[in-house]
Amino acid sequence: MTSRTPLSLLLAALLALTVAGCAKDxxxxxxxxxxxxxxxxxxxxxxxxxxxxxxxxxxxxxxxxxxxxxxxxxxxxxxxxxxxxxxxxxxxxxxxxxxxxxxxxxxxxxxxxxxxxxxxxxxxxFEATQALMTQTGSGISSLEDLAGKTIAVQDATTGADYVKENAPDDAKVVSFEDSALMQQAVKTGRADAGVNDNGLLDYFVSQNPDVEVTNEFKTGEEYxxxxxxxxxxxxxxxxxxxxxxxxxxxxxxxxxxxxxx
CATH class of the missing domain: 3.40.190.10 (Periplasmic binding protein-like II)
Structure with a gap:
């Protein structure tokens, strides 16, 4: 049996305390x-x-x-x-x-x-569905209108899934970490349109007249x-x-x- 020195025992004890301190209760x-x-x-x-x-x-x-x-x-x-x-x-x-x-x-x-x-x-x-938001007056009213254009979505959302399944093959889908970044991408023209839940986008449009919701896609979602x-x-x-x-x-x-x- 290999003996352990006092120093090695001390280091092991300190490591154990560090791991325990990092663990979530x-x-x-x-x-x-x-x-x-x-x-x-x-x-x-x-x-x-x-x-x-x-x-x-x-x-x-x-x-x-x-x-x-x-x-x-x-x-x-x-x-x-x-x-x-x-x-x-x-x-x-x-x-x-x-x-x-x-x-x-x-x-x-x-x-x-x-x-x-x-x-x-x-x-x-809460009942929800997916909505399409664009800059006001863009003339974009469907996913088909976004062929060759950029669509903003939010990471890990049902809206992102919907766009990936239904957007034209040549549309560029850009995913953002949170909804604020996604909305600003449309507002500032970095993206031609954005898709997310209607409750979110309707509220944003009510505060920002330079964007509008031009279509909704009935997906039967509930929160x-x-x-x-x-x-x-x-x-x-x-x-x-x-x-x-x-x-x-x-x-x-x-x-x-x-x-x-």
């Missing part, structure tokens, strides 16, 4: 009503900013429709809320929930079979909030109650001018 606390939380007294929300009007920063705080709905759920349990801005791929893969970054994931997230395989979803809370797979049915029930509440209708009216989503 995935332990949870459970409320009296059965909700599992990564932080006692707080509903921790993962999202990817910005995605107006669903979640974005205003006055140093994260606000938006998704935030309002989850605050309704949190308040019903006497909880505070905390928002974590994290990569979209980390959210839709289920990694953010599995590693204890948050209790619930939000982000105008379409419920898909692939995502349902790695996360549990709430009831649908949901997600929790860790097979691990937080109690939290899903609380979120579903919030979606079905009068307070939800009031939040929808605030952000979508009376639309119920």
């Amino acid at each position: 995935t332990s949870t606390t459970t409320t009296e009503s059965g909700l599992k939380l990564v932080e006692e007294g707080t509903l921790t929300i993962c999202t990817h900013l910005p995605y107006e009007p669903f979640e974005f920063t205003e006055g140093g705080e994260v606000v938006g429709f998704d935030v309002d709905v989850l605050e309704i759920a949190a308040e019903s349990e006497g909880l505070d809320t905390s928002v974590v801005d994290i990569g979209w791929e980390t959210i839709v893969s289920g990694e953010a929930l599995n590693t204890g970054e948050c209790d619930v994931a939000a982000g105008a997230m379409t419920i898909t079979p692939e995502r349902e395989a790695v996360m549990d979803f709430s009831d649908p809370y 949901g909030f997600s929790v860790k797979k097979g691990d937080n049915d109690a939290l899903l029930r609380v979120i579903n109650d919030a979606i079905g509440s009068d307070a939800y209708d009031e939040a929808a009216a605030t952000w979508f001018e009376g639309s119920d989503g």
